[in-house]
Amino acid sequence: MTAADLGAMAPYSVIAAAVAVGLAALAVRRSHAFAASLAFAALAAASALAALEAASPPGRVGTLFTLDRYSLFFSSALFAAAAFVAVFAYGYLRERTDGPEELYLLLLSAALGGSMLAAASNLLSLFLTLEVLSVSMYALVAYVRRAPESLEAGLKYLVLASVSGAALLLGAALVFYATGDMRLPPAPPVPLAGPDALVWQAGMLLLLAGLGFKLALVPFHMWTADVYQGSASPATAFVATVSKGAALAAVYRVFAGAAGEGGAAYVALAVLAAASMLGGNLLALLQTDVKRILGYSSVAHMGYLLLPVLAGGPAGAAASGFYFVAYAITMLAALGVLSVLPGGGELAEASGIEDVRGLFRRNPWLAGVLAFAMLSLAGIPLTAVFVGKVYLVVAGAGAALWGLLATLAAGSVMGIYYYLRVVVALFSRPNEAAAGEARVLPGAAVALAVLAVALVWTGVLPATLARVAAVLGG
């Protein structure tokens, strides 16, 4: 690694340094406000640095990472998402737990692992960064440890994530065995026949399984609703945006184009995409809890997001970048609202559909943001995901993926049903037993306002984001 390489890694170094500073500060004096502001400042700075660097991307850095426009775009987005999570976490933890400071360190290290996963261009760094992300997340998911749901979610996540880590490691080993090459995207062995090719195909499928767990693609989706529901809402927001986005960028890096049409991994990707679109939406239909709905709907949205991976090329890169950012803004807004709603008990959250019924009467602003987020997820105009969906369909049509496009249409129609159920509940007559007033700290209020504006801005004037997304493939 040269000095220039170190400079190029500046966005990531900032986060690593912040972890060290935060840890040292804890030894001196515990301060929730300091820990939260340190995390927020570091993440915001890292996001800005990554965005600046994307103007003239340095390309491959050392042997392990590639900082191109795509990875820097995702890194910047993931840092920004984590910064929002930090803001929501501050208000949430102040109410609910003692000793909240360490959460921000976990948040920082998880964000670091996630964004470096997006930049990994070697099987070694892929596994390493994925584990940094996963290990931080085990504790993050179970952080409110007095709440049994939180512990249950943490345990489920731990078991399934370690299984997926093992699958990924085995896949990496097989791919390396077949080709003797650890670079990403994995080059197929030449000639593509014989036992080596078989091992390579098996390795690619295991890599897909490992990353598929992180994305919660069907059939690796079992953990998703429980973890979404059980975790603290800010942690759920982290799972839904940072963790998903990092895994998505990795899937794009490993599989876009390289898998080759007709290859085992290509077919598996297509099958997983279709199964996730249908399965996620079908399972979400049955839920009565907003966080569980968001969990299963995220399965479907990750299925949609495999379309640009299969399509590849500049259109695919633009579509995956645009859609992910639109989706992340929406999910942060939705889970941000849920994180500030007062729950029934000391630790409980008010995330059932019955809990948010009539919220519009009690708190029109929060209800408005949540309603817009739901409409965005449903792909309704004036919101970000609507434009994202157009991007996906354009990319899919360019690659003639008619079957998956039809599945996407079917899945979206199903999605309408449960998203609108939530929105109608928001505007209906309130429940008798509704909990007290929401106490929204100024920071969370500003964050929600920013997210709501971004959500509508991206839906009405998509050119701002489209300009950035357009060059991702180049």
Place this chain on the structure above:
Amino acid sequence: MILLALLLVPFAGGVLAWAAETVSPLAVRWTALCAAALELVVAAVAWFAYPAPAAGWPPWVAQFQAEWVPQLGISFHLAADGLSLALIALTGFLGVAGVVASWREITQRVGLFHFQLLWALAGVTGVFLAADLFLLYFMWELMLVPMYFLIALWGHEDRRRAAMKFFLFTQAGGLLMLIAIASLYVAHGRQTGVYTFEYSALLGSPAALGASVWLALGFVAAFAVKLPAVPLHPWLPDAHTQAPTAGSIVLAGLLLKTGAYGFLRFVLPLFPAASAEIAPYALWAGAAGTVYGAFLAFPQRDLKRFVAYTSVSHMGYVLIGAFAGSRLALTGAALEMLCHGLGTGALFMIAGALMDRAGTRDMGRLGGLLAALPRMNAWTTAFVLASIGLPGLGNFVAEFLVLAGVFSVSPAVAAVGAAAMIASMVYGVWLLYDVFQGPAPVAGDADASRLPDLRGPEAAVLAVMTAGLVWLGVYPQPAVSAIEAGVGPPDVPVAAAPARAARTAAERAEAPAGVPGGARERAPR
């Protein structure tokens, strides 16, 4: 710029109306009324200020274009010709009717209601103005959401299910259209190197002309659900019945018209060859709709459901007219859109007023209201006569043009369509007898003689609607010349190549290219 104003008036009006709730519900109603009326006025100004259409096709009288998402070749392009402006004027007028109809009926969340109502109108206006396919899809989806909430929040007893059914049907059609739009965009880009959603660029593009039937069917799916064409109509009776009165007026009067407009403005001009292949099926779907709607109207005891099924019947004529392949029938279809918008809007308004007074829509429990409600009886008679195609009222002219136009193509379809008109007379007379002129039901639960008759504003709106129908029926020429040039593909001659659409696909494949006249000329090869 005036087109931008057409779009902004209902959007801004909706926001203002909602904001006016802090003052009083009455302020909300007046704001909404003024916004809708202003829409009507601006549409009229747009027509009279730009009397000479631009050269080329469609004959735009006004345009507005701004950059939107240049990375994807999307521009914010509004354009209007006589047909769009006529439909927007109808939008403004039915908006006024909707606000008047809601004056007494809506008492809960008045601000939000009028906001949704005006935004639904804005979405409809956007569809009539869109000259960019992305904008079309944007507006197409945008109008659904407020409509959904109008039904789901202010509707009658089974509102949630009806609203959801409406949304799922239209959303499925819309997504298929999105896929078709994207495929057209990609195909056009590959063939010409220019990636654009611009309507005028795609019009006559080799990609569109050579497009397979599947591509056209994506558009057809969206428009046929909205129209609705049998068998894609099951959402309609529920949605119309459960919606509040203003919702029913907007649904029947305007949302159905966006489907018809889609056929005339997008399917036929963009895909002439594919349209010709679809035409035989579309004609029979239309004919089936006319008969099916009329026959299902017979047994309905629910007044609003009854009117809803007559809509299915009337929109069948529009479908026939759109695909008959003659300018005569196309003009008839466009005229039918206006007449049906006025006539059915009025019938729903009356149904709402009746329900408001008698407390029921059940025709079995209504009856003998002639003595109590003489004015309402008179207006109902007028609109029922229009609906059954009485000469001298607009529907007659429109349906006659459609049937005359389709006769040369397929006498059988024309015969079925004409037969449906007979059925419509029976159900029309039946309605009048049951509700007004027949005997009162034995177990009437309210004292019918105490019911208040139509109020002044309601009667005024109905009077204007009647005047419109009489004008379209007696002297349709001004309206015809305003909308005629813009309907359908530009090269359908006044007397279309006979029997073109009726030929089977096999015969067409063998026939030499370049059948004189008609859409085939534009096809490649």
